[in-house]
Amino acid sequence: MPVEQENGIRPLANFPPCIWGDQMKQEEQDALEQVVQDLKEEVRKEILAKLNVAAEHANFLKLIDAIQRLGIAYYFEEEINQALQNIYISYGDNWNRGCTSIWFRLLRQAGFFVSCDCFNNYKDKEGVYMECSTNDVQGMLDLYEATYLRMPGEVILDDALVFTKTRLDHIAKYPHRANNIYSTQIQQALKQPIRKRLPRLEAIRYIPFYQEQASHNESLLKLAKTGFDLLQSLHKKELSQLSKWWKAYDVANNLPYARNRLVECYFWAQAFERWSITCLDVLPEYMKLIYPMVLDVFTEMEEILANEGKACHIDYVKEAMKEYMRSYMKEAEWRNEGYTPTPDEHLSVSLISCAYKFLLIASLAGMGDVITDEPFKWASTFPPLVKASCELCRSQDDIVSHMEEQEREHVASGVECYMYQSIRR
Template sequence: MEGTHKIFAPKLTHFFEQRSHGYYYCPKILPTIRYKTTNSKIMSTSTTKYRRSAGYKPSIWNLEFLIDESSKRDRYVHQPDDEYVNIVKRLKCEVKNLMVDEELEPLVIFKIVGEIQRLGLGDYFGKDIESALRRLACKFGDLELDLHATALGFTLLRQSGIFISQDIFKQFMDENENFKPSLCNDKEGMISLYEASYFGFEGEHLLVKAKAFTKEYLLSNNNNHSKQEDKLIVDDDVNHTLGLALRYRMPKLEARLYIETHPKDVETALLQLAMLDFNRAQLMYQQDLHELARWWKDLELSEKLSFARDRLMECLFWGIGTLPKPELSSGRKALTRVFKFITIIDDIYDVYGTIDELELFTNAIERWNINAIDELPDYMKVTFLALYNTVNEIGYEILKQKGFNCIPYLKRSWEDMTKAFLVEAKWLQNSQTPTFEEYLNNGWVSVSGVVALTHIFFFVSPQITPEALHCLRNNHDILRLPSMVFRLSNDLATSEAEIERGETANAISCYAKEKGVTMKDARKHLSNLIDESWKKLNEIQVLNDTPFSVDFVEAAMNLARTAQCAYQHGDGHGSPELIKKKILSLIVDPIHL
């Protein structure tokens, strides 16, 4: 079949031979709801009602697992564990020795740390890197460094949660507080300064100037780049930098790209470890997919709800982007299931359901009681029951792991989201265009970021404290800001299709109508709002003044990054071919070097 890819999950046959199908509940703790459906498509109880269609494309993936094809996997995946351990052990010693060498030039240390981070290997050398960076931070202002070293150091320090003042860049400015034109002779330094500018806080105007200065230079350089062979790689780097700043990129995808495009720039052992690490992580993602595919097949919802987007692979893409660490498999699978139901319910509210039905469904979510389904049409009954079982199953998993009943928090996040969905459905029915403020106040909830992050919180938090729970329930900025980036990125990608479907409420149209500006100006404003949200996220990460764990803060920022990646070139969820290559590189194809 054209455009269909088969996913390989080697050595997993025994898993499916031993695994029983169904839900795992303790009857004394949680009720289990089971249901059976026929193979016929479930329609509304009122078959005469008009149903809209968004014209979504079917899934482009065939989730068959060909076990006998496992030998085609890259040879690095099958290296013995002891060889992998030896490589890690040797590299840890080498990096540790470099990090403690006080005679080593700061730029050398920054370059090594920068490479390690870009390769996705930061967790292997975390303590040694942090120790070295804190030592350099104490004397950073006294070091005589060029633009590249200063900008790279600033980026790495803030990325590691170490505050460095923007004033470090004043040495590169003239008496009029403008950046010196002579800096344009240092392309590497200009790229590094551009990347550093994305780590600014609110009110750091010097970094705003740095971004404008370097962006103008990079755009000009890119438009007039040399065709000489030795300049092609540099120009590719400029293209990549301008496409999406490093701060906004998905770390795992960035690691793969860096491995494949800069192999000569990386020390051989580090490159080998990066390849091993990526391919081993990919095997875990494939195992996750194998289990999720069986779960999705057993639910039989894709046949029953044919109007909804079938996006299992794309939902796993979101799960990996948000929780890329292989050891977070249980959280990643739960998050993928969450995104599957978000997609279905979004299509019910956006496209298929009538207002009367949507009000009934919203009420059923609020009640969170199986008796509520009696009032629902058939297609909503199976949706509610499947969601109810899945969320309770996730809650039971958390109860076993952490000893905490999180279901009231999970349920409340779904309730808030569906209420926001209902507001948007009524705007559509009434052909109403809300104010920009009204739209955003509802839109950052309806985009589903809070639902995703609420579930994530209970998987990645080592301790569940009352302070963290209070902030979680009251939508702390670490939930709101990634959701705002998510919403604005979504609207930048989907507004044209929504307008074609007759929808009147999206950030671009609301802002353009209210301010009397062009759609182009509205899009620029949304991009600026994304940058402003990230400035606040930067401050949260560096100042670390929340009751949340470092892992949860990182997951929240990863959700924002995944949204920007998925919607970078259009609606990657509605038109999955737009992110097909990214999914192939992340989940399907191993690295061959």
């Protein structure tokens, strides 16, 4: 955040007001939790029953696939991981129970590198895929989704992708060749395969499709719907608590230069280097409200993590926060000096100021027992995966906000940096 003159005057952005209101209604959760608990036991028994009978192993994989796509796999993580490991130990690469495409995709998703040679059985002597004809739309969809788990050099899956994509695209153009349910599934798959979808959004799309299938499992369907309602009620409860905390600081009036977007952030500096409340007296007025807010949040986080025996994890979050604040200070310096950085200079700072690296590290702190020091160390080094995500998000942010930012005093965006470099050349 740029430090202005001693009188605390800051350039305002005239952000629109928050559209969510001050309070979130909280639904009754006890009844939902009990229903979910009962349904979980039913489904857990069915998973074990199908796993214990070799003849049911193909149906078991269909069940696991449905559980994952319905967005309720987190209820059965241990059972699913153990079951897939047992399948791998029992069959290795010699799977012969049907549903080969689903078997291949689920095993590879779980980290078991099964061979793609099994798909040679789909071809005739001329190399044409026999089982995936236009009359077997589901089989073709399954094979299409499996191809997105391929590795470089697996030509048979490269060929399978071309084949299934061509056939599915043809069916999509002539919807009378598939019923309405599959037409929608084909269009969604061609636009974005399962591998590239967000699980929660996939659940929203898949629940109505699964419900229309004559073979759907009623307990599974009810668990998916009830679990979704329960998750929404938990989000509303958290947002209600956060909204009360946010309202107490009267952000819209006390911090008019900041985005009043608590709900969006929920889904989504110099003093910070010292990280001490003793800095409060030397801060300008506009920071005297923000700084204690941040320290209070981190103090509460530290207490929670200490009770879990993971107090050291807060240090990674603090360092990420300090790095985040330093990037803001650098941008403020550029803005105050009227300096337009080179694209490389801009990226070295803006990839941090976009906040996605900080948010990733902060989110790890809330993942409980599944997180060790290693993920924090990995994320802190700014590895290619994290950097690529920041580059994508920063580019989108700069493109969307470019025109609006030019109407007020603002640091040069990535768009301006590239334009200015072109002029200098």
